Amino acid sequence: MNRAFPYKLFLTLLLCLLPLSGRCGEAGENGARAAGLHPRLEWGIGETFYRYHSYNFDSQEGYRIRGEFKGADFFTNAEVYAGVDWVMGKHFSTSATAGLCGIYRHSRCIPVNIRINYYTSSFYNDSAVVFLQAGTGIKTRASVQKNALFLVAAGGGYHFSLTRSGTALDLLLRVQGSSDHPDLVNPESSGTVEKRNIRKNDAYYCALNFSIALSF
Amino acid sequence: MNLHLRTALVLSCLFLSCIASAQGRSVCAGLLCSPKGAGLSLQVDSPSGSEVEILNLYADVYGLPSERTKDVGIVLSYTHNYILKMFSTPDVSAALHSGVGATCGYVHDYEKGVFSKSPARFLEKNMGGIFCLCINAGLSVDFERNLTIDLSYSFNPGLHIRTESSNNSLRVSLYKLGFYYLLAPQLSLLYRF
Structure with missing residues (x-):
């Protein structure tokens, strides 16, 4: 898999989501919006707790x-x-994000993630949220093997709705698994x-991540 | 107890004493998140509501994400801000604020070499004390549900005082990161009590 793959995937997803932004502001029950596209910022910390490396x-x-x-x-x-949150209905939204994250020692990557969120109430109300996430990324430091990394995660948290237009604060906890091909010391x-x-040089990590997200 | 821990203890005591002195006034407290580091933030409004005192205590992580050091610094900053302009919508009210104060702490200063290969990229200079002026400007947005989000930038011209590792002599220099950190946004998520 070449290094440009994550960028191409992210651009493709953005191009797919853009036409859907026309649905922003669509009225739902009680005049509340039922669908929309919202920019999203997310940051947090993660603690890797398990490592498997075979070489x-x-x-x-x-x-x-x-x-x-x-x-x-x-x-x-x-x-x-x-990234962006695309609210697809009362209970579901999809997030597409890109950024910078640490995987393990000497291993940082630029990931592109897709996340499917389920809200017990709705995106536009206070609600518990659970999600599944998958993504791919490229490493920031030049390494011997330039293969893309893969990340999968599952988690949940609470979604605090701040305004009726969709501004929201999420507090999220997730368990994340990631793959890597770290450099081998000679x-x-x-x-x-x-x-x-x-x-052969395969490494897999498990981490517990806490993050804060703001949607606008 | 080493100097690092003593500085952290003194700055934490200062932070707690400021919280204690804010009794009876409108107070917001919460998390500070920034590329500089993360920590606690406290905002105390004046009785008239036209001034706000902002106190930040945070761990400075310069060099840590890029694996140039394993040291974590500590910084305390205090600014007295004036509300310059207020805006409001049915859902939120926002205030533009600016002010001055002081910053002190025990941190690493800027060093070249972030893109160099090992071992030239590791921080060579010791951590040291900083004593700076703090010029702060930001936008504070109050939501209906007792949550305030404050986005601010601060400029910290001042001195970095450290010991040289080679001969243990004292070295005073300009705190360069105080200038570079002007580009680093500070986002505070605060709960209004």
């Missing part, structure tokens, strides 16, 4: 080096996103293992 590469002298780690491993990251010399010598 396998050829040494400079030709023999194979294997390694595996799985278990609790803690690392704190931050994240910031900007045990035979300083620096990292070259891509042509890597046979």
Whole structure:
């Protein structure tokens, strides 16, 4: 998967959502809006609590080096996103966001996420919210393997409606899983293992993220 | 107890004493979020409502997101603001405010090399005390449900006083981040008591 894939995906999603903005302000029950497109800002912190890393590469002298780690491993990251909320009806909205987030030590990415939200009441009222999220991203630092990362998450929180026009504050908690291909430290010399010598290098992380979001 | 913890303790005590002195006046308190760091924010309105005192206590994370250091600084800022203009709609009322005050703390100062490769990118200078003037301007938006969102920018010209790691001598320099942080927005989510 090439590095431009996340950008293309985000642009495609934006182009798909733009025609729908014509539905903004559509009246629903009691004169309240039932659909609309709202800009969204979201930021927060995440605590990685589990890491799995399995690797396998050829040494400079030709023999194979294997390694595996799985278990609790803690690392704190931050994240910031900007995007849009598309309110699709009384109970559902879809968010498309892009931003910057930390995955693990030396691993930060520019992710593009899609999130499906379910509101127990509605977007335009105070409501509990649960959501499922999936996304992809590219790493900010040049690394040996330039493959895209994948992120999936599930969570919930509370949606505080601040105005009738859709301004809202969300307090959200989610469990996030992410994949990565971190650089491998070369045990035979300083620096990292070259891509042509890597046979397998997959890492997966689990994190608990708390975030605050503002929709306008 | 090291200097870092002592500074954090003194600044926290100052913050708490300001909260205690605000009894009987209109108070908002909540979270401060900024690219500079995160912490607590307190706003106390004057009885006339034309002035507001803003107190921020936050952890300064310069160099931490870019993995240039593992140190976290602490900063306390106080500004006395005047309401310049007020706006209102059926749902919200907003106030443009500006004021001056002082900032002190124990932090890292700006260093070049964020885009360099290791090890040149790590912060070399020690953390040090800052003593700055604080010029603040922002927009405060009050919502019906006792929530206030305040977006502000602050300019902190002042001094950074630190010890040199090579010979332990005292070094005083201009606090460069005080200028660069003018570009960093501060967003406070406050609950009106």
